[in-house]
Amino acid sequence: MFWVLFLLTAWAGALLSCARLLRAASDGAEPAPGGATAHHYDELNLYEAAYLAGGPRRVAELTLLSMERQRRLLLTHTGWATVLDPVGRDPLERSVLGAFGPDGQSPVESVRTAAAGDEAVRALADRLGAAGLAVPEDARAGISAGVDAVRGASALTVALAAASFAVPTGGTTPTLVLCWFALPLILTLGCLGIARFESHPYSSWASPAGQRLLTALDRERGRSEPLAAIAVRGVRAVGDPDLRAAMSCGNRGTVPRQRGY
Template sequence: MFWIPLLLTAWAGALLSCARLLAAASGDAEPAPGGAPAHRYDGLGLYEAAYLAGGPRRVAELAMLSLEARRSLLLSRTGWATVLDPAGRDPLERCVLAACGPDGQAPVEAVRSAVAGGGAVRALAERLGTAGLALPGGARAGVAAGVGAVRGAGALILVLAAASLAVPGATSPALILCGFALPLVLTLGCLGIARFESHPYSSWASPAGQRLLTALDRERGRDEPLVAVAVRGIRAVADPELRAALSCGDRATLPRQGRY
């Protein structure tokens, strides 16, 4: 009966980790601070959708693509952004143009990082958080930690089951496997539910925000390129040149003169 304490340990790990994830996920669904109704937004703007689906960096990418669509910003596949028209229509576009510096040219990654950490994105995040559509940073970290704990518990269950089977003269292997299968099913089921219910798009949106994202994607995602980018990211960019420009990271090369 040496395997019984190992089985109890497996159950303890499964129950504690699932309870931790449940507590974190329950915190996601709490109403907005001050009792603000989570349904106060009848719809989402593009920047709001971008933040909820991909966070600050997605907002910066959408602002750059919006400027590029108006030919106010040139995004080179070499990873550089060049200002063509210094007039921005909103605070986020003005942040992009300012991030390009006095020379009007900067690496795309530098621009993206500057805009993502700027005041305009923080103000957007605060508005969405107050509306109950975005998760606070602590809630995102809590859910991520809970998911990691459940995954760790699943791995522990497998290790303990293998150790129980390796004991000479142990009980019937079928009985041991059945015993450890129950906590393993619990952890896998908890992970599956968390993935399906909590964050079908990302860890930035609350359940109310997720519903609005789903509606926006269903109604406009196929017909409007910028909506598709806001919801799905740069993989939805149809132009391979633009995808290359936004995917260069921080290792941009100097653009060749006269390419455009």
């Protein structure tokens, strides 16, 4: 009956990992201490909406595309960006401009990565967290670790079920053994499914209060304002295929020819 020990191990892993994920999700849903309890979507600027919808990377993307629309940056389908106006009008624009090389040209991905890690984005995140609109970093890390733990427990259950056939089953039929192991597997897979279903429609960066604001912003301004749509839905909301290609390229690319508009 060694397979019973395997089964108990599978149950222990399933129960502990699911409990860890549920606790992390509960902590992430709690409002920040001292955060405001009522907000209106008009109180969000687009940088804040971008952070809530997609985190630091989305903020950098929105800044790049906003400057491109103002003809202050040139983004090419080859994945390179060129500075046309070297004066930043806010801290986030200055963080983007500071990521360029001395010749004013850099791969879009390099600029995006550097700008996403800038102090200006961290200050934006802190402000949203203090307002109760963004999920704190430690809570996001806890949820991610919880999901990884449940996935690991699912894999462990499958491995233990397979290993149970290598030991004596005491007359128990293989079908019955599999049925017993199916129970903890159903628990872990169900927990992952619920976590995915209950996850925020945009991302895990926003708290429930922040999600409500994003939903309202998308409904009221997402169709009429291109930058609002980009803030909420990301690069897939960009209508120009060349710009989508520019934002989709990695660090490697061909240095673009200069072209005008």
